[in-house]
Amino acid sequence: MTAHACQTELGTEVDQLLDVLSNRLRRAVIYYFEVQIDRTVESLSALATYLSKTIPELATNTAEVELVHTHLPMLNARGWLEFDSRTETVVYIGTDRAGTLLADLREMFTSEVDDEHT
Template sequence: MSQTTYNISTETALHLVANQRRRSVLTQLIESERNDVALDELAEHLSPENPPPGPGETMSSERLLLDLYHNHLPKLEEAGLVEYDDRTETVRYHPNDHVEKLHQFVTTELE
């Protein structure tokens, strides 16, 4: 795993925290005391907290894992906030003050 630090633009940071599921992932990663969090732990944390994707729909654990793996984690990884290790199925968070400040504002003031 690399140790690259990314400068994240305000537009990218806004895009990342605009989605409730990504905010929940970021919350868990920011608050975690461990360096790496298992993908299924993230999914477990999200399932009771996130509303269904649409009216009358439910999201199974498997679908949630797929959504994280194919949709949300790649966006966070592209921005340099996380690294996903396929071998161990863990997510490593790389702190970013800019994103964390915006995340805190959105979660405390706007939700």
């Protein structure tokens, strides 16, 4: 991927992906579903408990509040998951494009570093 391509057709997708991955709670939620468990549905309380164990300075009740008011809505808006506030259930969807975009970003930054050293 060229720098020009990053600024045009993939620019918005790259920005959204980086925005999602810029916060460690959101990264931890994604990691939880992608690596830690073998299912796509979890309760809010179980997810908050996992986060508080993963991030020791984060209390479970604080994790729940941050998930409900900030992180789950963002992940929902970006299509990564669905959150049902009535049942406090998280349904993880993930995204097929994330892997491709991350590989493209890695290539872009690696190419820039390589270009600087040649």
